[in-house]
Every structure is written in structure tokens, then in C-alpha cells.
Amino acid sequence: MSAIPRTVATPDFLPFTRLTIDEATIEGVADVLRSGWITSGPMVKEFEARLSDHCGGRPVRAFNSGTCTMEIALRIAGIGAHSNTDEVITTPLTWVSTSNIVLDVGAKPVFADIDPVTRNIDLDRVEAAINANTRAIIPVDLSGLPVDRDRLYRIANQPRVQRHRLRVVEDAAQSFGSNWNGKPIGTSGDFVSFSFHANKNITTIEGGCLVLNDEAEAKLADQYRLQGVVRSGLDGMEVERVGGKYNLTDVAARVGLGQLPHLEEFTNKRRDLARHYFDCLDANFCKQIDCRLPVADFAQSNWHMFQVILPEAHLAARRMKRADVMAALHDRGIGTGVHYPAIHLFALYRRLGWKEGDFPHAEYAGRNTLTLPLFPSMTRSDVERVVDALQAVLRGA
Numbered sequence: 001m002s003a004i005p006r007t008v009a010t011p012d013f014l015p016f017t018r019l020t021i022d023e024a025t026i027e028g029v030a031d032v033l034r035s036g037w038i039t040s041g042p043m044v045k046e047f048e049a050r051l052s053d054h055c056g057g058r059p060v061r062a063f064n065s066g067t068c069t070m071e072i073a074l075r076i077a078g079i080g081a082h083s084n085t086d087e088v089i090t091t092p093l094t095w096v097s098t099s100n101i102v103l104d105v106g107a108k109p110v111f112a113d114i115d116p117v118t119r120n121i122d123l124d125r126v127e128a129a130i131n132a133n134t135r136a137i138i139p140v141d142l143s144g145l146p147v148d149r150d151r152l153y154r155i156a157n158q159p160r161v162q163r164h165r166l167r168v169v170e171d172a173a174q175s176f177g178s179n180w181n182g183k184p185i186g187t188s189g190d191f192v193s194f195s196f197h198a199n200k201n202i203t204t205i206e207g208g209c210l211v212l213n214d215e216a217e218a219k220l221a222d223q224y225r226l227q228g229v230v231r232s233g234l235d236g237m238e239v240e241r242v243g244g245k246y247n248l249t250d251v252a253a254r255v256g257l258g259q260l261p262h263l264e265e266f267t268n269k270r271r272d273l274a275r276h277y278f279d280c281l282d283a284n285f286c287k288q289i290d291c292r293l294p295v296a297d298f299a300q301s302n303w304h305m306f307q308v309i310l311p312e313a314h315l316a317a318r319r320m321k322r323a324d325v326m327a328a329l330h331d332r333g334i335g336t337g338v339h340y341p342a343i344h345l346f347a348l349y350r351r352l353g354w355k356e357g358d359f360p361h362a363e364y365a366g367r368n369t370l371t372l373p374l375f376p377s378m379t380r381s382d383v384e385r386v387v388d389a390l391q392a393v394l395r396g397a
């Protein structure tokens, strides 16, 4: 099989995701550029206010990535600052930034394998992994499917656990617009981190935000966001701690402000298309060859991605691997993605001691997961085209 070309082959090529940005947003960005104030200013403040509305009035700060929001949450909680024995429990099946930030602050990631059905962290394993060094849990809502928040906070709030002041940093990078039992993600819980990277359901091109518990945490977030600086009066400046350069620009915030009003429409469209995937896929065939479908949740998930776990043994019998399926779909004008390989098998993490066999469910998913096209401007006939092509490739046609 040929390598997958990095360029798009035909005009009707269907990528796995595509941005929807309206003309009013493009005009709004042009206005910001003309205004003379393009870095953090009034647009960022306005964006934070709208995000806070979305999160039930909780304090929210915007940043230039979802990665740094999680790092700052750990710093606010003092994790890794005083002891290199601090442990943070997270999933091995996520974008690698989720665990890189744990290393960044000087703490130790502790992985708990996924539940093979939801593909999210297995909360039984989280509970079993908690010890006296555990300082935080970072659950990830993979593809937008929310981790069970009731169970998560029951575990985090147990008296034996709270003796160690354990915190939760919800990596909700993929779940803006999802809800748990009707409550939008971000309206409750401890720290909640969202990403607005270009592939996310709502974008600022690059960017993210952190939902905080109170104004004291928000003040710390302000400092960590920009070099630790605290301003007072017209000309006062003090530096209290080491901060980074994590501020969002007004240009990016204006993109986000143009995206937010579309959240419900985008989410509904994604749910409708996901439902259509289930209607079109041949469930018996998938079961027979062990091609695993995602959880059919059309009420809580924002369907950030539609991912199947390819049938490894079925493909191996045909001397095929995931890359061959991707190439065959690409030849039929369909783009796919891989989100994600299991983190603990990356060279960096292997050097820290992890190895094959440590987290078998995450490893199987990491080797075989395939992200199919899903974005709001897609049509139902696009879904049908993807399903026909995928099933033909799996049938060996």
C-alpha cells in the first residue's frame, strides 16, 4: 500500500474535520485588526464573561492553549512544587499533553487503564491507584463522552482521599457542549479545562480556558498566565511568582466570541450525524468481525469525534493494518485520524519505566482506533459514503 499523501487529492475530499467560521466572525476579526488592540484586551474579557455565563457564573480565564490551562491548574493546587513524590492519576489514552503537564510541574503521572467500552479512564482502577502520594486525578472526556462525574467526585471526596487534599482537573478539552445528567460540563466540579484548538467543536484557532472555584484561584491564574505580574494603580507592577506567556490574543478571542453562539447548533448537528452513522453501519457485521463502535450516547456527548476500534485480528488475517485501512479510505476520498496512540508506549514514557502489557485496553485501542469524518457542515450522504467505503474496505472489496 502506498503511504498516505499529505495533500488533499480531490475537491470533494472529505477530511475528518473541517472548521465552520461564519462571515460575521471574519468581519469581526478584521475589526479587531483595525482597532489597533490585537493582543489580550477587551475581546478576551468579553470572551471570559461569555464562557463564565456558559459555566454557571463560575470564574473563567482564557489562555493560549488547553495544555497550559491544565498545567496552571496543577500549579495553583501546588502540585509538584514542594515534593517530587506527588502523583497524578490519568488515562494512558489521550492527547499526550494530559500527562506531559504532570511531568512539567515535577510530579509523577500514574496511569489507570481505560474501560474498553467507554474508552475513558476506568474509575475502579482510579480508586485502586490512590495512595498517600496522590494529589490529583485528571480524567479525560474522550471524544466528548463524559466521564461519570457522580462516581468521580464520590471517589475524590472520600474522607481517606481528602486527607491528602486531592484535587480534580477535568481535562474537558474535547467536551465543551457535553453535559453530565443535563448539567453542562464546566458548571460544576473542581478545575475544568477546555481546549479551543482548531479541531475542537468551538475554536479560537489555538486556545483554551480554565474554570476555577473562586476569585483567589482566578488571581493566581492571572499571575501564572503572564510572568507572575500583578498590576496596581496606573503605574504599579509587582512580580509574585514565576509565570509563563500564556495569554490569549484579542484576535483569537474574537473568533471564539463568533463561535460560541453556534455551540448548540453545532452539537445538535454532530449528534444527528453520529446517530446516522449508527443507522448506516451494519451492527451485525461489525460485531462479527469485532469492529467496535463508540457508546451510542446522543444526550450527553457533544460527539467531538466518531471513532471506531478496527478489528485487529480480522485485518491481520488479510495482512492489513490500520495504516492500510487509512490509505484505502484516502484513495476513496475520505480522511481519517488517529486519536490517540497509548501514551505510556512513547519513547519518553518507556524511558520512565512503562512497557507493553501495562495497560492492555489502552494499548489495543491505541493500535486500532480510527477517527472517521464528523463535523457540522457534513451531510448525511457524506456519512453514508464513509460507511460504504469503510465496510467495503473491511470486507476486502
Ligand SMILES: Cc1ncc(COP(=O)(O)O)c(C=O)c1O
Binding pocket: 064, 065, 066, 067, 068, 094, 095, 097, 098, 140, 171, 173, 174, 195, 196, 197, 206, 207, 208
Ligand atoms: C484530551 C486533550 N487534552 C488536552 C489537549 C490540549 O489542548 P491544546 O491543544 O489546546 O493545548 C487536547 C487537544 O487536542 C486534547 O484533545
